[in-house]
Amino acid sequence: MTNKEKILSQLLVAKGEPISGQKLADELSISRTMIWKHLKALEEEGYVIEAVKKKGYILISTPDIVSKERITTYLQTLQLGHNILYYPVCDSTQNIATEKARNGASHGTVIITEQQSAGRGRLERAWDSSANKGIWMSVVIRPEISPHMAPQFTLVSAVAITKAIEEMTDIVPEIKWPNDLLINGKKMTGILTELQADMDRVQSIIIGIGVNVNQELESFDQSIQSIATSLKIETGHEINRAALVAKILFYLEKYSTIYVEKGFEPIKLLWESYSCTIGKRVRATLLRETLEGIAIGITNDGVLQLRLDNGEIRGIYSADIHLT
């Protein structure tokens, strides 16, 4: 943590009680002038800090931003999120992360923004990423694995985000294969996983995560109001986005490690427990055909198994799934 982050962390922990400037200066072994400069910097980021005579500084309110400092306050990971690049606005965190990964960005690097001008989902579809209301981030990971193990990271990510949301809100989203998280049948999260690899090993996987957090229903475009939702709409209250980011990174690290070390089996069990696809009749729109049948499970390669009406079982690597 930087000194600024340490000061913020102390103010947050104090929960409205004053902390003396001298105490902060002593603990960090820096001058009171430096403490004052860091507090000014925090105020410029939107923190409201009150100086109470002879008592010290009180944190009155925090801006609802997902800055490096705020996320770091909540971070409990060993590696993910230890390098956070925060952009107030950008075109697409996925584009920036791809560029950074090519130039050597370390394992666990996070690109996060308040607003994307060109957010994208699967199959080059646009993704609405309105300002200061959602989580729009991309995580660069560099697991030492063979490329055939990469596609499963979409499912690992889906489980991690579901678990994080469950812990933060008591709502349990459902996973629609392969990468949509739904609440009451409406989409609130999308995952876009991209891969750079040679035939021997993965160079980088970039996990793009979009979560609708604090939007009101009216903030969605009319055309998607019947199919989209946010955590605020479903829970009735605002969610601390920075804390949710830290929680997602925590479970993403945890489940990625389990997957790399123990294989897909434990993740598959979790995934199936959250899935709204398995056991259901679905229509799968593939690149070149459309299939209907019962989704009977996923394989250890993350492939959806579809039992067609003629009894044939087909493995689906990529498709749009509609519950019928």
Next chain:
Amino acid sequence: MTNKEKILSQLLVAKGEPISGQKLADELSISRTMIWKHLKALEEEGYVIEAVKKKGYILISTPDIVSKERITTYLQTLQLGHNILYYPVCDSTQNIATEKARNGASHGTVIITEQQSAGRGRLERAWDSSANKGIWMSVVIRPEISPHMAPQFTLVSAVAITKAIEEMTDIVPEIKWPNDLLINGKKMTGILTELQADMDRVQSIIIGIGVNVNQELESFDQSIQSIATSLKIETGHEINRAALVAKILFYLEKYSTIYVEKGFEPIKLLWESYSCTIGKRVRATLLRETLEGIAIGITNDGVLQLRLDNGEIRGIYSADIHLT
């Protein structure tokens, strides 16, 4: 073809017979001054062209280069090699191709050079790419396939290069799984296949190809003279590199199309017919362990099947293979 390429093509087809400048000008509907300018440009590239009074121009000799113009003369493909970027020297065609692919280089784009300063093979190993003696190129392809079909392109490429060399030299290289071509047990070709994909589809595959063509044994570093060879060493004569490039692109296009349209089965049969691995006892060095057994075949996913001494059959996605 550009006008310069058309003129070169005519000179090559004439095989030492003179072609009149007026005839060239008429056929191309350009002035004789323009014809003369294109001939000068060709001379600057190393072509020796003689002007015979009242008869026309004779091509005396061609430089041994793999320029766009020379390759295009031999090209018989529908798409591959229709955009060739030629660099007299570069660091690595694979690096340039990766950059070009990210910026939208079209399907079939070829990056080719006379000499690489930082050629690389599998697992970041160095690859000796001496000047004007080999084929050092990278091909960008954009097949509309799901990423699980990508790893097989290493095997598709191995078959294509083997077939091209067989046709050009009457020597039949053997393929050592996954990506080495050998003659008399010595390596003369390496293939490095890299992938950019999301979980639904391949964005680009970059096939890096290094072929030792016209090196003498002494031109190899002493440390690899016992394990490396070139087509010249094996055949006793120089090979036309530009013609071989065109032949490789021809078979790469042919076999890629077969693979995408018909699946891996027909390619697998070809691959197995050229393989020196199948049926042999091998030692496989993996990322985390070493296995010994009989290589009994490859699956439709391109995975090597190894029967261990205890009878267990293991699928090998990535390894170094040594015949024992």
